[in-house]
Amino acid sequence: MINNTVVTTWAILGAVWLLAWLLSRRLSLNPGVVQTAVEGIVASIESVIQEVAPQHVKSLTPFIGSLWIFLVIANLCGLIPGVHSPTRDLSATSALAIVVFLSTHWYGIRLQGIKRYLSHYLKPSPILLPFHLIGEITRTVALAVRLFGNMMSLEMAALLFLMVAGFLAPVPILMLHVIEALVQAYIFGMLALIYVAGGLQYKQQQHDGDSNA
Structure with a gap:
């Protein structure tokens, strides 16, 4: 079913792709303001x-x-009149959480091989396998629900405040929305980074253990 969330999501993806293509066409050793800003964003990440x-x-x-770039734009596009942030839709945040879930295992399997990667679910004891699996599921669900709940509550709070106060104080509301949108994008991306890095660092810990032995 094609709804507002799907249309907005694909519009954001298309805009990001087009912007990346335009910005990468004329890279220079003596960058201008735009290239310097883009390089600063990449360096920060x-x-x-x-x-x-x-x-x-x-x-x-x-x-x-x-x-991170997608989440920042998706969270902030709710400020555009008539446009709702895709991240206020549970289906969109669930899709993002599933992508993080799959990427975590893809990076781990790519680095270690499927046999060695899956073996860590049996350590320190095979008895813990069900708990490892439950942990994988619950953290994926929590990742989706956290972003959905925060963005939904943020937009509802802003709407209720404007209904009560009218447009007498639009600037503080907008600033609150911007700050919260950036914070939620950072938290989601940071959790995704920690989850992926956790699978990758298992190999490093195993290598350190073998070296010490």
């Missing part, structure tokens, strides 16, 4: 990933960076 997964910055930057 890389620095955050560097803190969490220093050995996997290059491989994680495309996924985490794209996720």
Whole structure:
């Protein structure tokens, strides 16, 4: 079913793709203001990933960076009259959470191989396998519900405030929306980074253990 969420999501994806294509056409060693700003955004994303997964910055930057950029735009587009943020729809946040879930295992399997990656679910004891599986499911559900609940409540609170106060105080409401939208995008992307890095760091911990032995 094609609804407002689907249309808005695809519009955002198309706009991001077009913008990325335009910005990457004429890169220069002496960047102008726009290229400097874009490079600053990329450097900021890389620095955050560097803190969490220093050995996997290059491989994680495309996924985490794209996720952050999409979330920022998706959360903020609710400020446009007549447009609702896709992240206030549980189906959209569920899709994002599933992408994070699949990416976590894809990166882990790609680095370690499927057999070695899946073996960590049996450690330290095979008895813990059901608990590991439950943990995977619950954190994916929590990731989807957290973003949906926060964005839905934010838009409802802004609507109720405007209904009561009218347009006497639009600027504080807009600023609150912007700040909260950025915070929620950061939290979702940071949790995604931590989940993916957790699977990747298992190999590093295993390698350190073998070296110490």
